[in-house]
Amino acid sequence: MNKQEYLESIRSRISAMPADDVNRFMDYYSEMIDDRVEDGLSEEEAVADMGSPDAAVEQILEDMPLTKLVKEKIKPKHELKAWEVVLIVLGSPVWIPLLITAAVLLLTLWIVAFALLISFYAVVLSFVVAGIGGLICTIPLFVAHSPYTAVLMLGAALIGVGIAILFVVSVKPVTVGIFKVCKASVNGIKRMFVKEK
Template sequence: MTKQEYLSAIRGKIRKMPADDINKFMDYYSEMIDDRMEDGLSEEEAVADMDAPDDVVDQILADMPLTKLVKEKIKPSHRLKAWEIILLILGSPIWAPLLLTAIVLVIAMAVVILALLLSFYVIVLSMAVAGIAGLLGVIPFFVTQNVPAALFMLGAAFAGIGLAILFIVAVKPVTIGIFKLYKASVNGIKRMFVKER
């Protein structure tokens, strides 16, 4: 693949982005290829050394703020005519509540997921605190020489600490998965704004 084909493949996937951003990214990746060629690689080798165009587009979308893409997408390509303004106003009792409902649902879903995640961490913390408190609670039983109660308290303390360790091991991948899902969702929304109709 030549440098021009590589840059064209990237440009084709981000052509709905603002023109100044497209030019900035094209200049950046063109310079990266040129740097590799200055280091002694041929044009094809320099391009082969680069990330795949799809990976580059993913990185560009990850770096681009969603608000900038939305502003560019909703910017009218022409001045609104009087009849378009009238239709927007007359249709607002339908589209405004639907838009508001969609926004509230997305926010509510994010809050529920984060609350669920936070509750998992609170459970883990409470088990750890209960385990440590149980270890400290063993001391009075040993002082009064109540060995059966001391052993029971010691077992309960170790169970609490063990469960805390088990849950923290289980909750960590869930946390990472939720944040990866969030990032993939945002990137998916960004792709909707840059792809052609």
């Protein structure tokens, strides 16, 4: 794929964005390819080094604020006629609640995802505290000459520490996964606003 094909592939995917933003992104990616060519790569190698057009579009979507995309999409392309205004007003009892419901559902999903993450951290912390507390409590039991109870407490504490270690290892992947899901949902919404007409 040459430079022109690469840029046109990106442009066709973001054509619904504001024209000045499309031109800004096209200039940016054109300059990136030119820099790679100046560094000694052929045009095809420079394009291959840039990654796929899909990856470029994903990066563009991450950089573009959602509010700007929404404003551009809902801006009328022509002067609204009287009958169009009447239809919008008459349809508002249907489309406004649907729009509010969709926004509330999305917000609820994000809140639930972060609540699950906080709950997961609370469970991990409770096992860590229980394991450490159990290990500390075995000392007075040994001192009080209650070896059976001390061994039982030591076993429970080691089980708590073991479970805590398993959970601590999975904290980062769970956190990254939840943030990726939230980021993907925002990019999915952005994608709906940059689709071609």
